Amino acid sequence: DGGITQSPKYLFRKEGQNVTLSCEQNLNHDAMYWYRQDPGQGLRLIYYSQIVNDFQKGDIAEGYSVSREKKESFPLTVTSAQKNPTAFYLCASSVPGQEAEAFFGQGTRLTVV
Amino acid sequence: GNSVTQMEGPVTLSEEAFLTINCTYTATGYPSLFWYVQYPGEGLQLLLKATKADDKGSNKGFEATYRKETTSFHLEKGSVQVSDSAVYFCALIQGGSNYKLTFGKGTLLTVNP
Numbered sequence: 173d174g175g176i177t178q179s180p181k182y183l184f185r186k187e188g189q190n191v192t193l194s195c196e197q198n199l200n201h202d203a204m205y206w207y208r209q210d211p212g213q214g215l216r217l218i219y220y221s222q223i224v225n226d227f228q229k230g231d232i233a234e235g236y237s238v239s240r241e242k243k244e245s246f247p248l249t250v251t252s253a254q255k256n257p258t259a260f261y262l263c264a265s266s267v268p269g270q271e272a273e274a275f276f277g278q279g280t281r282l283t284v285v
Numbered sequence: 286g287n288s289v290t291q292m293e294g295p296v297t298l299s300e301e302a303f304l305t306i307n308c309t310y311t312a313t314g315y316p317s318l319f320w321y322v323q324y325p326g327e328g329l330q331l332l333l334k335a336t337k338a339d340d341k342g343s344n345k346g347f348e349a350t351y352r353k354e355t356t357s358f359h360l361e362k363g364s365v366q367v368s369d370s371a372v373y374f375c376a377l378i379q380g381g382s383n384y385k386l387t388f389g390k391g392t393l394l395t396v397n398p
Contacts, residue, residue, distance in 0.1 A: 178328075203384065214374065214390035215329075222384070230385070262328055270317045270380040271336045276328030 174199045178263050178277035185250070185257065185284050193248045193280045195263035201275070203268045204246035208232060209260040209279075218261075221246055222268050250282065258284050287312045291375045291389035298365055298396050306360040306392050308349075308375035316377040318342075318351055318358040323372040323391070332360075332373070365396045 176197040185191045195204065203222050207215040217230030221240040235254025240246055246265075250257045261280045266272040292307040310316065317336045321329040333342030338353035347362045358375060375389040 176328075205386065207388075212390065215388040217385060217387075220385065264329075264386075266384075266386075268384050270378050270384060271334070272378070272384070273319075273331045273334065274321075274329075274386055276330065278326075278328050 176263060176265050176275050176277040178261075178280050180280060181278065183280055183282045185282060187284055188252045190249055190251050191282065193250070193261055193263075193282070195246045195248065195277060197244055197246075197265040197275070199265055199275060200243070201265035201267055202243065203266045203272075204240070205264040205266075205274065206230075206236075206238065206246070206248045207262045207264065209262055215262065218248065257282055287316065287377060287379050287385075287387045289375050289377055289387055289389035291373075291392055293390075293392070295393040295395060298394070300367055300396055300398050301364045302396075304360070304362040304365045304369075304394070306373055306375075306394070308358045308360065308389060310356050310358065310375075310377050312356075312377055312379050314380065315353070316379045318349070319376040319378070319386075320347070320349055320358070320360050321374045321376060321388075323374065325371070329374060365394075367396045367398055370394055370396045 179194045205220040206218040219238040221227035237249045263277045264274040266274045288311045319334045320332040333344040335342040335351035372391045
């Protein structure tokens with residue numbers, strides 16, 4: 173079945189550590205996105221990529237980094253510079269275009285301990 | 286920039302009640318409009334969409350009409366069920382903005398039997 177897979181589902185990080193969240197899709201979509209979800213804040217865009225080897229900052233990119241070396245993969249690294257990383261992270265993919273539906277993964281809940 | 290404003294929750298209804306969740310937007314030109322739904326512990330999935338003025342999107346008994354004159358896309362359902370309990374997000378994509386998907390903050394709906 174085609175879909176978008178995020179791993180792990182739960183992740184615990186010590187303060188000062190970098191962690192990488194995985195996002196893989198087999199939908200052959202060019203565009204991929206990372207969102208952060210906090211209670212009462214909705215979804216805020218961290219980074220997005222419209223094509224391999226290219227990506228742009230979203231609204232809250234500070235403290236995060238991404239890469240897009242393969243079409244199917246868009247990993248997100250939460251660095252130690254991110255001051256409040258505890259949140260629910262959602263990855264999405266779509267065909268680029270104004271009418272395109274975005275497909276979401278199941279999310280990764282990151283907790284700093 | 287683009288923005289989406291939706292009614293504050295939470296919304297609590299009894300089964301078979303009528304549902305309205307208000308959504309208004311700010312954008313230049315003619316964005317595409319979406320409603321996404323998030324069930325507990327999951328990612329988002331598309332509920333319905335409309336891509337031009339006066340279009341009506343519908344799915345699973347939910348409807349929303351793209352109103353350019355009032356910049357609105359209110360979600361309605363005539364008779365809600367317990368299984369409709371979820372968080373609902375209004376969103377838009379603006380052409381020429383690298384097709385970024387911009388979300389509202391979400392509205393939690395709880396339907397009691």
